Amino acid sequence: MAADPSNVRLQGDPAVLQRQMQSGPLKRPGELSVMALLWICGAISLITTVLIVVTLFEETYHFFQEVPLQDFFFETEWQALIPGTESFGIWELVAGTANVVLWSMVIALPLGLAAAIYLSEYAHPRTRSILKPILEVLAGVPTVVYAFFALTVITEQVLRPLLGDDNVPIFNSLSASIMMAMMILPTIASVSEDAMASVPRELREGAYGLGATRLEVALKVVFPAALSGIVAAVLLAIARVIGETMIVALAAGSTPNLTLNPLASIQTMTGYMLQVGLGDAARGTINYTSLFAVASTLFLFTFALNVFATYIVNRFREAYD
Amino acid sequence: MPLAVQSASEPISLHAKGSVARRQALSRLSRYVFLLATVVGIAVLAILAVDTLRTGLPVLDWQFISSYPSRSAENAGLRSSLFGTIWVMGTTIALAIPVAIGTAIFLEEFAPKGRFTALVRLNIANLAGVPSIIYGILGLTIFVRGIEFGGVTLFPALGTTILAGSLTLALMILPMTVIASVEAIRQVPPSIRDGSLALGATRLQTVRHHTLPGALPGIMTGTILAISRAAGETAALIMIGAFAFIAFDNKSVNDDFTTVPIQIYNWTTRPQEAFRENAAAGIIVLMAMVIGLNLIAVLIRERFRRK
Numbered sequence: 191m192a193a194d195p196s197n198v199r200l201q202g203d204p205a206v207l208q209r210q211m212q213s214g215p216l217k218r219p220g221e222l223s224v225m226a227l228l229w230i231c232g233a234i235s236l237i238t239t240v241l242i243v244v245t246l247f248e249e250t251y252h253f254f255q256e257v258p259l260q261d262f263f264f265e266t267e268w269q270a271l272i273p274g275t276e277s278f279g280i281w282e283l284v285a286g287t288a289n290v291v292l293w294s295m296v297i298a299l300p301l302g303l304a305a306a307i308y309l310s311e312y313a314h315p316r317t318r319s320i321l322k323p324i325l326e327v328l329a330g331v332p333t334v335v336y337a338f339f340a341l342t343v344i345t346e347q348v349l350r351p352l353l354g355d356d357n358v359p360i361f362n363s364l365s366a367s368i369m370m371a372m373m374i375l376p377t378i379a380s381v382s383e384d385a386m387a388s389v390p391r392e393l394r395e396g397a398y399g400l401g402a403t404r405l406e407v408a409l410k411v412v413f414p415a416a417l418s419g420i421v422a423a424v425l426l427a428i429a430r431v432i433g434e435t436m437i438v439a440l441a442a443g444s445t446p447n448l449t450l451n452p453l454a455s456i457q458t459m460t461g462y463m464l465q466v467g468l469g470d471a472a473r474g475t476i477n478y479t480s481l482f483a484v485a486s487t488l489f490l491f492t493f494a495l496n497v498f499a500t501y502i503v504n505r506f507r508e509a510y511d
Numbered sequence: 512m513p514l515a516v517q518s519a520s521e522p523i524s525l526h527a528k529g530s531v532a533r534r535q536a537l538s539r540l541s542r543y544v545f546l547l548a549t550v551v552g553i554a555v556l557a558i559l560a561v562d563t564l565r566t567g568l569p570v571l572d573w574q575f576i577s578s579y580p581s582r583s584a585e586n587a588g589l590r591s592s593l594f595g596t597i598w599v600m601g602t603t604i605a606l607a608i609p610v611a612i613g614t615a616i617f618l619e620e621f622a623p624k625g626r627f628t629a630l631v632r633l634n635i636a637n638l639a640g641v642p643s644i645i646y647g648i649l650g651l652t653i654f655v656r657g658i659e660f661g662g663v664t665l666f667p668a669l670g671t672t673i674l675a676g677s678l679t680l681a682l683m684i685l686p687m688t689v690i691a692s693v694e695a696i697r698q699v700p701p702s703i704r705d706g707s708l709a710l711g712a713t714r715l716q717t718v719r720h721h722t723l724p725g726a727l728p729g730i731m732t733g734t735i736l737a738i739s740r741a742a743g744e745t746a747a748l749i750m751i752g753a754f755a756f757i758a759f760d761n762k763s764v765n766d767d768f769t770t771v772p773i774q775i776y777n778w779t780t781r782p783q784e785a786f787r788e789n790a791a792a793g794i795i796v797l798m799a800m801v802i803g804l805n806l807i808a809v810l811i812r813e814r815f816r817r818k
Contacts, residue, residue, distance in 0.1 A: 221715045228621060231613030232631050235689070238682050239634050242645060245652045304548030312542050324553055327805050330736065331556075332743025334772045335794050338779050339559045342787055375552040401531075403538035426640070433642025435746035440779060460644050460746070467647070467750040473656070485648050489641070496640035 385419020691733020
């Protein structure tokens with residue numbers, strides 16, 4: 191009660207009283223309007239989410255008025271752009287995305303985790319202070335640049351000469367997956383390294399005291415102790431791969447394909463969305479609404495991954511204080 | 512006890528034998544395996560960078576910078592896309608930064624601890640994970656085509672203009688800018704706030720004269736990184752329809768536009784080798800901008816690092 195100036199019984203000079211009243215928290219009309227502005231700022235992010243959900247699901251609803259739900263989930267072919275032969279089975283696009291996720295993770299996971307272990311457990315502080323910013327700059331490379339590399343270097347100068355032109359189509363999942371792995375490597379390494387660095391020193395010293403080698407401390411003590419943070423890092427990386435558009439649109443092809451073969455030409459959910467976006471589909475057509483149906487599917491996938499990552503971090507966080 | 516050790520009959524050797532030696536050797540070897548893995552990513556990108564420089568540098572001259580796009584690769588240049596990128600960046604900054612800082616101040620300094628605040632926090636964390644192409648769809652349906660509800664225009668249709676693109680990118684970078692600003696504001700010691708409040712400043716005066724100046728380096732670092740992400744964004748802008756052939760200098764936010772990454776995408780999709788060289792030259796320009804922004808961010812962070 192005493193902390194609130196308006197409730198304090200004031201005595202003495204009215205001018206002094208007046209000043210005291212005014213200097214109390216948020217008693218000026220100007221300040222109240224600034225507060226209102228700040229509140230609106232906070233609300234804008236909520237409005238954004240509402241708008242995303244409403245716009246996605248409104249057109250998705252129109253899509254499902256024309257295409258029955260069971261076709262979307264049980265047809266095995268996605269053929270949207272040729273009139274007369276339309277077929278909207280989402281699984282070919284989901285498989286395309288899964289294909290890229292699988293192979294980019296096969297490459298990025300061992301490299302990223304090894305980099306995290308090196309930076310956290312082996313590197314001299316000075317080496318670490320050089321390598322970590324470089325990795326972070328890599329995270330800032332625009333994805334259209336990776337897309338260019340995937341198509342012009344990985345496919346044309348590495349994969350095709352190595353495996354033969356007959357075996358490697360010009361647009362293939364592997365080239366996109368390789369560049370995708372390079373793109374998420376810094377995320378996995380940096381976030382996992384943060385998790386490992388926050389494992390308390392006592393745990394390591396205890397293990398060293400019992401005669402463990404550096405490798406054993408890293409793999410059997412630090413890695414398990416930081417596991418929740420590492421899993422979260424991997425989930426966030428997967429969410430980024432699922433949502434990445436330019437690399438798969440330029441390098442992976444535009445043929446929906448129900449396969450996990452890395453040397454196949456495929457199409458991901460984001461790849462299809464960009465294709466429709468480039469074609470400038472007219473509002474109200476089935477092409478236009480199918481864009482939103484795919485976008486809703488994509489949104490639900492990434493949303494679930496993000497929520498799951500947050501849950502893992504909160505639920506399995508090892509608190510050492 | 513020390514006596515007992517000295518009188519041990521076997522000589523003490525510091526060199527391990529048997530399984531211990533094997534474990535130690537494995538551990539020593541592991542250092543180089545892990546180092547190798549760390550360097551792989553950097554090495555791959557170094558190779559790609561060299562390759563790009565070799566392909567792109569011969570094309571990169573003033574004529575390339577100052578020419579409009581063209582059907583012939585030799586005459587094509589970056590002029591309109593550079594104008595577009597600068598316009599879009601400027602407008603995005605003007606739109607996103609005030610809102611981001613306002614949101615961060617609201618969350619850290621004024622928001623009552625309750626459901627609404629918790630919801631806003633959780634929501635921002637989730638928005639940061641929404642793919643950019645979804646923001647593109649949002650921009651297309653709302654900013655480009657407008658919202659009408661029952662004959663009333665809730666938001667005017669802007670068309671594929673710089674303003675529509677900037678609004679889209681501003682929403683896209685808002686979450687990461689807010690998160691960076693919140694972190695920066697948290698780094699300001701509570702003692703500074705308490706001192707200011709104890710001397711009779713209002714909460715807003717405290718924010719304006721003490722909290723914000725203290726948090727500014729952190730806010731700027733986060734903001735610049737977000738801007739560099741917006742500068743390289745392609746998918747969201749293609750979704751709102753920004754891949755037209757632009758052969759004029761942008762003069763206002765109501766102009767059609769193209770940007771450097773969109774131009775790179777365009778050139779990469781052409782089969783002719785000469786356009787690939789243009790794409791490589793465009794990448795050199797784009798990377799120079801992005802790395803430049805990143806360097807500025809790192810310099811600010813180092814310069815103001817709290818001792």
